[in-house]
Amino acid sequence: MLGDRIKELRAEKGLTQAQLAKQIGVSQKAIDYWERNVNEPKASYIVMLCDYFRISADYLLERKDI
Numbered sequence: 861m862l863g864d865r866i867k868e869l870r871a872e873k874g875l876t877q878a879q880l881a882k883q884i885g886v887s888q889k890a891i892d893y894w895e896r897n898v899n900e901p902k903a904s905y906i907v908m909l910c911d912y913f914r915i916s917a918d919y920l921l922e923r924k925d926i
Contacts, residue, residue: 863897865920869913870895884908 870880870891877891886905893899901909910917917923 861897862900862921863895865922866891866901866909867895869909869915869920873913880912883912 870877873880875883877895878888881888881891884905885908886901890899890901890905894901906917906920909915910920913920
């Protein structure tokens with residue numbers, strides 16, 4: 861799921877939820893909700909996540925592997 865992928869990418873970089881939130885301009889609570897699959901990020905935040913992690917949206921959305 862999308863939240864699992866976000867959590868995995870964040871952990872690989874050694875970031876806390878708060879650190880990632882600051883990097884992309886959202887609250888720590890938003891990251892928490894995304895990672896727990898309570899909410900999904902808007903398209904604009906998906907783009908920010910992809911830019912930050914230097915990945916494709918397909919990878920983030922688990923449409924294909926790298």
